[in-house]
Amino acid sequence: MSNKKIVALFVEGATEIEFYKAIIKYSRDSMEMPFNCIFEWIDMGGIGNYKKDALRKFNLLRKKYPHDDIYALLCIDTDVFRFSKKPPVDRRAVKTAIQEAGAKKVYYIEAEHSIEDWFLADFDGVISYLGLPKSTKRPKGMGQEVLKKLFKDAKKIYVKGHNTGEFIKNLDIGKIMTAYCNQLKTLCRTAELNCKYVCKK
Numbered sequence: 001m002s003n004k005k006i007v008a009l010f011v012e013g014a015t016e017i018e019f020y021k022a023i024i025k026y027s028r029d030s031m032e033m034p035f036n037c038i039f040e041w042i043d044m045g046g047i048g049n050y051k052k053d054a055l056r057k058f059n060l061l062r063k064k065y066p067h068d069d070i071y072a073l074l075c076i077d078t079d080v081f082r083f084s085k086k087p088p089v090d091r092r093a094v095k096t097a098i099q100e101a102g103a104k105k106v107y108y109i110e111a112e113h114s115i116e117d118w119f120l121a122d123f124d125g126v127i128s129y130l131g132l133p134k135s136t137k138r139p140k141g142m143g144q145e146v147l148k149k150l151f152k153d154a155k156k157i158y159v160k161g162h163n164t165g166e167f168i169k170n171l172d173i174g175k176i177m178t179a180y181c182n183q184l185k186t187l188c189r190t191a192e193l194n195c196k197y198v199c200k201k
């Protein structure tokens with residue numbers, strides 16, 4: 001009996017879990033076939049917790065799947081590394097620790113600058129969800145800052161990493177995947193997505 005393939009996504013919070021689940025659902029529906037892997041969703045509760053919790057949470061996963069091949073995908077935003085004099089996480093050290101703990105492969109999926117920038121690739125979907133006029137212009141700034149402004153205009157609050165209700169479900173996932181194909185390529189290859197059907201590339 002061959003080993004099962006486990007694709008474990010280590011993400012910063014609930015918003016990211018909902019987003020990556022939406023990617024998997026959209027891809028499965030587009031390909032009209034099941035995946036040859038099992039997905040696990042690991043909520044890190046923020047980028048700062050990667051340093052102390054990533055290895056611990058991987059070891060718990062290793063106990064759950066002691067004889068299977070685990071592919072660890074570490075999903076992070078790059079803004080905290082680019083604009084911080086002292087980055088909160090040593091990415092190389094985290095990757096090495098998980099590899100040495102028994103991961104089949106460890107990859108980073110890096111949202112530049114933040115995953116909120118990805119969401120804004122479907123700006124029409126964002127303002128539609130918020131009930132803002134179609135004439136709404138995108139505010140200046142980076143993704144997270146822009147989303148907070150738009151949510152505030154709609155008398156809502158956007159808190160990074162927290163559950164945002166139906167927000168993710170209202171986004172055009174295919175449009176976002178096409179716009180950020182290069183940054184999602186590692187996920188697609190690891191999960192064996194067929195680009196011909198998923199994002200038409």
